[in-house]
Amino acid sequence: MTDDTINTENRDAGGNSGPADTSRRQFLRNAALGAAGGAVIAGAPYIGDAQAQDGIRLRIQSSWQPGTVGYKTFEKWAARVQELTSGEVRVEPFPAGAVVGDFDMPDAVRDGVIEGQNMFTVYWAGRMPAGVFFSSYPMALSMPHHWDVMYGAYGGFGYVKDLYARFGSVFLGHVHHDMNLIHSKVPLRSFDDFKGKKIRFPGGIVAETFAEVGVRTTLLPGSDVYPALERGTIEAADFVGPAVNYELGFHQVTDYIIMGPTSTPCLHQPVDLMDIAIQKRTWDRLSSQTQDLMHDLVAAYSREHYAAIQAANRAAWPKYEEAGVEVIHLTEEDAQRFRKVAIPKWFEWANKGEDAAGLFKIHLQAMQDPAIAVISEEDIKGFTLDA
Numbered sequence: 603m604t605d606d607t608i609n610t611e612n613r614d615a616g617g618n619s620g621p622a623d624t625s626r627r628q629f630l631r632n633a634a635l636g637a638a639g640g641a642v643i644a645g646a647p648y649i650g651d652a653q654a655q656d657g658i659r660l661r662i663q664s665s666w667q668p669g670t671v672g673y674k675t676f677e678k679w680a681a682r683v684q685e686l687t688s689g690e691v692r693v694e695p696f697p698a699g700a701v702v703g704d705f706d707m708p709d710a711v712r713d714g715v716i717e718g719q720n721m722f723t724v725y726w727a728g729r730m731p732a733g734v735f736f737s738s739y740p741m742a743l744s745m746p747h748h749w750d751v752m753y754g755a756y757g758g759f760g761y762v763k764d765l766y767a768r769f770g771s772v773f774l775g776h777v778h779h780d781m782n783l784i785h786s787k788v789p790l791r792s793f794d795d796f797k798g799k800k801i802r803f804p805g806g807i808v809a810e811t812f813a814e815v816g817v818r819t820t821l822l823p824g825s826d827v828y829p830a831l832e833r834g835t836i837e838a839a840d841f842v843g844p845a846v847n848y849e850l851g852f853h854q855v856t857d858y859i860i861m862g863p864t865s866t867p868c869l870h871q872p873v874d875l876m877d878i879a880i881q882k883r884t885w886d887r888l889s890s891q892t893q894d895l896m897h898d899l900v901a902a903y904s905r906e907h908y909a910a911i912q913a914a915n916r917a918a919w920p921k922y923e924e925a926g927v928e929v930i931h932l933t934e935e936d937a938q939r940f941r942k943v944a945i946p947k948w949f950e951w952a953n954k955g956e957d958a959a960g961l962f963k964i965h966l967q968a969m970q971d972p973a974i975a976v977i978s979e980e981d982i983k984g985f986t987l988d989a
Contacts, residue, residue: 657692727806731954780843845914
């Protein structure tokens with residue numbers, strides 16, 4: 603993959619393109635992306651007779667379970683797309699598992715079972731080695747804006763879009779969600795306590811890093827996590843953030859939340875991203891103006907989604923305390939031990955193929971940006987990329 607391929611999209615951190623080429627497109631963009639990001643979409647002016655048009659149907663399945671703040675926010679966004687595209691696009695949202703399994707969404711989009719996905723991008727790790735670098739992994743880019751910089755300023759968007767295209771889909775952009783928590787039935791007060799425990803992780807670098815410290819890892823889709831905790835077939839589970847996990851009842855089947863030290867609240871997946879991707883054949887039916895607007899609407903949705911999750915988190919934390927759930931913070935020493943295990947895993951996965959190595963090089967550049975400074979040359983001294 604060449605630098606020319608990476609740079610062809612010419613998009614910023616939110617996936618947005620250059621200046622609008624028609625007054626209609628500028629009007630739609632302003633309606634969608636005005637003050638307060640995506641939140642203003644709800645009050646956007648009515649554009650055309652959207653209800654009178656069927657529009658091009660996009661059945662998009664989410665990884666969110668029904669009833670959660672994540673899925674409710676996705677439903678609201680889906681309902682507004684038809685109006686904001688003047689009726690050209692009609693999104694039909696589906697929750698996790700409604701049509702296909704979580705891990706099967708890329709195939710379902712490619713084959714036309716559904717036209718789009720709103721998936722946790724970490725699930726791509728099971729499809730291609732480069733997929734582990736689509737979303738957060740242990741001790742790497744640790745803040746949401748780090749990922750905006752990587753996807754935008756360092757060209758990650760165009761690179762990832764090319765990889766999605768190989769599955770017959772169009773990557774419209776990353777969607778910010780939250781950090782991930784570990785909910786446990788037993789207290790885990792140091793990495794020594796993790797040894798021998800059976801814990802659900804999403805695979806890839808995350809699972810392998812914990813396996814290095816003695817965890818018996820298992821891979822489960824999100825919808826299977828609560829039942830596994832309830833039955834006791836696993837002792838702990840990584841899953842999303844506090845609000846959604848409370849809505850799913852994790853406080854009823856676990857007594858502990860395990861986090862990093864206060865300096866690094868989440869060691870393993872501090873920025874868990876989702877995506878919006880559309881089947882290429884369906885995408886090609888859209889007008890060029892609407893294609894460009896869809897990128898903008900996904901960028902706005904990412905901001906709206908993140909804000910809704912964080913507001914819900916604020917309300918959820920006291921509920922855990924009321925339920926008697928103890929929040930355990932690992933130590934700075936634990937964080938350093940985890941870092942020493944994680945960095946070799948970065949390079950191990952990057953060396954699984956040319957695509958993985960190419961994307962990881964972009965990550966390394968972003969991680970050493972002076973404004974991010976996650977790693978230094980000394981941290982990666984002695985590690986090499988084969989591709």
